[in-house]
Amino acid sequence: MKKKILIVDDDFDLLEQMTVILTTAGYEVVSVEGRAEAEEKLLEFKPDLAILDLMMEEKDSGFVLGHQIRRLYPDIPILLLTAVAGETGLSFSALYPEAQSWIKANRIMDKPVRPEQLRNEVHRLLQEAADAGGGHA
Amino acid sequence: MDLLNILIVDDEYGMRRGAERALRKMHLHLHDINGDVSFNIRTAADGREFDERMAEEQPDIVILDYKLPDTTGLDILDRLMKQPLDLLVIMITAYASLDTAVTATRRGAYDFLAKPFTPEELRGAVRKAARHLILQRQARRLAEEKRQVRFQFVSVLAHEMKAPISAIEGYLQMMRERAVGETLADYDHIVDRCLVRIEGMRKLISDLLDMTSIESGQRQRVIATVDLGEIARQAVENVKAEAARRGITIDLDLPEGAGIEADRAEIEMIFNNLVSNAVKYNRDGGRVGVRVQEVEDEIRLDVEDSGIGMTPEECQRLFRDFSRIKNDKTRHISGSGLGLSTLKKIVTLYDGDISVESRPDVGSTFSVVLRPGSANASR
Numbered sequence: 001m002k003k004k005i006l007i008v009d010d011d012f013d014l015l016e017q018m019t020v021i022l023t024t025a026g027y028e029v030v031s032v033e034g035r036a037e038a039e040e041k042l043l044e045f046k047p048d049l050a051i052l053d054l055m056m057e058e059k060d061s062g063f064v065l066g067h068q069i070r071r072l073y074p075d076i077p078i079l080l081l082t083a084v085a086g087e088t089g090l091s092f093s094a095l096y097p098e099a100q101s102w103i104k105a106n107r108i109m110d111k112p113v114r115p116e117q118l119r120n121e122v123h124r125l126l127q128e129a130a131d132a133g134g135g136h137a
Numbered sequence: 138m139d140l141l142n143i144l145i146v147d148d149e150y151g152m153r154r155g156a157e158r159a160l161r162k163m164h165l166h167l168h169d170i171n172g173d174v175s176f177n178i179r180t181a182a183d184g185r186e187f188d189e190r191m192a193e194e195q196p197d198i199v200i201l202d203y204k205l206p207d208t209t210g211l212d213i214l215d216r217l218m219k220q221p222l223d224l225l226v227i228m229i230t231a232y233a234s235l236d237t238a239v240t241a242t243r244r245g246a247y248d249f250l251a252k253p254f255t256p257e258e259l260r261g262a263v264r265k266a267a268r269h270l271i272l273q274r275q276a277r278r279l280a281e282e283k284r285q286v287r288f289q290f291v292s293v294l295a296h297e298m299k300a301p302i303s304a305i306e307g308y309l310q311m312m313r314e315r316a317v318g319e320t321l322a323d324y325d326h327i328v329d330r331c332l333v334r335i336e337g338m339r340k341l342i343s344d345l346l347d348m349t350s351i352e353s354g355q356r357q358r359v360i361a362t363v364d365l366g367e368i369a370r371q372a373v374e375n376v377k378a379e380a381a382r383r384g385i386t387i388d389l390d391l392p393e394g395a396g397i398e399a400d401r402a403e404i405e406m407i408f409n410n411l412v413s414n415a416v417k418y419n420r421d422g423g424r425v426g427v428r429v430q431e432v433e434d435e436i437r438l439d440v441e442d443s444g445i446g447m448t449p450e451e452c453q454r455l456f457r458d459f460s461r462i463k464n465d466k467t468r469h470i471s472g473s474g475l476g477l478s479t480l481k482k483i484v485t486l487y488d489g490d491i492s493v494e495s496r497p498d499v500g501s502t503f504s505v506v507l508r509p510g511s512a513n514a515s516r
Contacts, residue, residue, distance in 0.1 A: 011300055011304060012468050013304035013308070013330055013334065014303065014304060014307060017304075017311060018236070020311065021316065024317075033463070083299060083300075083303070096361065111303055112307060113305045115310055115311065115314055115316065132327060
């Protein structure tokens with residue numbers, strides 16, 4: 001069965017690009033443009049992976065949504081996308097080294113993300129989740 | 138209410154008591170900032186006590202005697218001036234010697250008082266120093282706020298400018314990968330989206346320039362009689378091709394010979410912006426109504442459209458910098474989020490208002506009221 005990915009980004013074009021790239025790579029993609037819509041979707045289905053843009057309606061919408069996803073589905077991996085690097089010249093993890101633990105994202109990537117980078121990261125995160133899940137069973 | 142700390146440094150007991158008594162009950166009202174000031178007085182008899190008082194709490198104003206038993210007033214003055222302390226020094230010179238006063242002022246004292254002086258002279262000097270200090274602090278605070286606002290604006294601007302670049306970059310990468318097919322036609326949609334984003338970026342830059350020219354105050358405003366009919370017809374002319382292509386009709390309702398004492402470029406921005414928005418955010422086959430009315434000393438402009446409309450919450454956000462309503466209906470429309478916030482700044486130059494009434498999927502009416510009599514006074 002195809003793995004389901006939820007993508008949340010308020011830029012229509014980036015959403016469309018990620019959707020095409022990941023659909024072509026064989027995933028089932030559900031894409032929404034904001035936190036409120038994402039919350040609705042999350043009640044309808046459980047994705048295998050979530051990709052969240054950090055800055056949407058609010059500067060930290062991605063964090064908030066990440067926390068909510070963790071509460072609902074503790075085991076799904078989260079990939080957080082930020083545009084911070086370009087504005088500050090620093091990578092996000094260098095900017096907030098302590099953030100990794102409380103952000104609740106499995107991976108943080110600076111935008112723009114290249115297609116093969118996105119495919120690789122998604123593949124790796126799903127693999128890790130599958131391995132962890134297998135261990136428990 | 139501001140409370141300023143005064144420290145009196147003098148070796149004569151009578152002098153310290155006298156000064157304390159003269160200042161203790163003093164209150165100051167600053168008309169220009171509508172603020173009240175009162176004073177807290179402390180004293181020191183020599184250099185050692187001065188150090189102790191400084192360690193307790195930093196004063197705002199130091200009244201400093203020139204001659205002290207264990208040091209000199211000038212030494213203390215030098216020490217104070219070496220550090221970037223936010224305080225003023227009033228030097229007390231023992232003899233009415235201009236030399237000492239000049240030396241002290243040159244080394245950083247704000248003012249000086251020559252002994253003997255009356256309580257009223259002392260209060261006068263303190264009043265002057267307090268006023269200077271408070272206004273200076275106020276100016277610094279405002280400058281700091283301005284820097285903050287500017288920093289925030291530039292941060293958001295950088296984010297807004299990067300977004301279309303990222304989008305176009307992403308599409309180019311998909312094209313390089315042949316992500317959606319082998320023929321050029323497979324990429325029509327991608328090319329269209331890139332063009333929409335480039336158009337958005339161009340709009341952002343031109344709106345930014347408009348806004349900067351209004352805000353800078355550098356632009357020479359030329360107040361003259363402006364023919365509103367001509368400007369309205371030109372605004373309609375600018376969007377005619379786009380309106381015709383989408384089957385949108387535009388009705389103009391103008392009183393004969395309507396005019397206004399105003400800066401032409403500013404009035405053009407108002408009309409062009411509202412009329413082009415009314416077409417952009419309209420539905421195909423819709424209509425736009427542009428109506429100008431002269432009511433006593435006011436000019437009223439209403440631009441009505443039969444477009445996508447907005448919710449009350451969306452209307453509230455509309456006039457802020459970079460505020461854009463993002464939804465399915467606005468996706469293909471280029472906007473910077475700066476146009477209406479710039480109009481808002483323009484109408485305040487005419488002591489006017491801009492407002493909107495809107496219903497989703499029915500349409501919006503933007504109304505501008507200008508009071509041109511005040512056009513000159515507001516700058």
